[in-house]
Amino acid sequence: MQIYSIRIENQSADSHTISVTLLQALLSVLIEGSKGALRLRTEGRSIVRGAPPQWIKSATTFSMTFKDKQLQIGSPTLYESVPELFHETEKMEGLLPENTAIDYFQESLIAILNDEPEDHLYDKALLDLLLGFRNIFYQGVDSIHFFTDGLEINLGTTKYFKNLVDKIPPPRRVKMAGKLDDIRSNDRTFKLITTPNNVIIKGITQPMTQKEVQVLLSEEVLISGIAFYTTSGKILRIETDQISLANAHDEYEKVICEI
CATH class of the missing domain: 2.40.50.140 (Nucleic acid-binding proteins)
Known part of the structure; x- marks a missing residue:
């Protein structure tokens, strides 16, 4: 199990409580984004109509605590959650057993925010999903700081996501x-x-x-x-x-x- 910190910056003086609707919006992007990042690595697409494979659901079963305006998210490694992926008969190329679903979500975020050439790490559907961060900023949040790499998401970042969506050629x-x-x-x-x-x-x-x-x-x-x-x-x-x-x-x- 790996632990990841997400810090929420807003004007609230209470550092021990969090709005339920804000939390729902944030966790929705985190969970669905992690599912999409995993699926991109294995299928080349982040979202498909219908329920995702069971192994993706297992890999994105997270735990959470909240204190001092920080979420602590626990994420199992892929080997802990879905060891069968690494059997020779079912081996998934491009996935590492010691990594977590959040690691792959973070990798996609870094590629997007740093304008890196590895644009195979995200697609239009994942960018559309990341636009869901707007629902958080409409509730008084100034910025969100993701993980140990200090990735910052703010309302301006979501406009950048939209610009990238518009750059993708149609199928x-x-x-x-x-x-x-x-x-x-x-x-x-x-x-x-x-x-x-x-x-x-x-x-x-x-x-x-x-x-x-x-x-x-x-x-x-x-x-x-x-x-x-x-x-x-x-x-x-x-x-x-x-x-x-x-x-x-x-x-x-x-x-x-x-x-």
């Missing part, structure tokens, strides 16, 4: 060709190594049988679907509606030229 339909390097059975995520420039593209497939996966894995394929982008205009992920073997030579050559 669009694409076709790509390349080698299907990996498909994970538990969440249907895949990696495509594009032809001819060898760029790794991540995405999510439609439901597939194990037999269909075996036919396509490590083969040259054509994919079509909807591409979602980062603030810099790079492809964050592709949600496919079709993956097929690249056995139609003329079409394969045409798609390569369009990339």
Whole structure:
């Protein structure tokens, strides 16, 4: 279990109580943001319609105390909360057992606030969620200081989040060709190594049988679907509606030229 401090700066003289609605707004962003940051690392998307996987719920089961205008949030490490993630059969690439869900949320916040090039650490849905901080500042809070790195969020910060949202290109339909390097059975995520420039593209497939996966894995394929982008205009992920073997030579050559 790791402990994280969140300091709330406002005009209240009472340092031992906190508004229930303020607390609800803050914890909503923290919990849902941590879920989204975890999902981004594994699926390339922070929010999906419907309930999140059980392992994400377990990893974001936090504890809390409040004293002297500070929240103390307890967050289990991933190995403590979901050790099965690190078994060879279910291993999630990109997650470390000693890290917590809040570590990944913090990493995404740092990337956003420092204008770092790692814009794959956040997407439009996560930025939209962070705009929920406005509900806290409308209740008399001046600023919030997150964690030991001193990350400060204020009303001006939420305007910056909105500017980043506006920079993200809209999703669009694409076709790509390349080698299907990996498909994970538990969440249907895949990696495509594009032809001819060898760029790794991540995405999510439609439901597939194990037999269909075996036919396509490590083969040259054509994919079509909807591409979602980062603030810099790079492809964050592709949600496919079709993956097929690249056995139609003329079409394969045409798609390569369009990339």
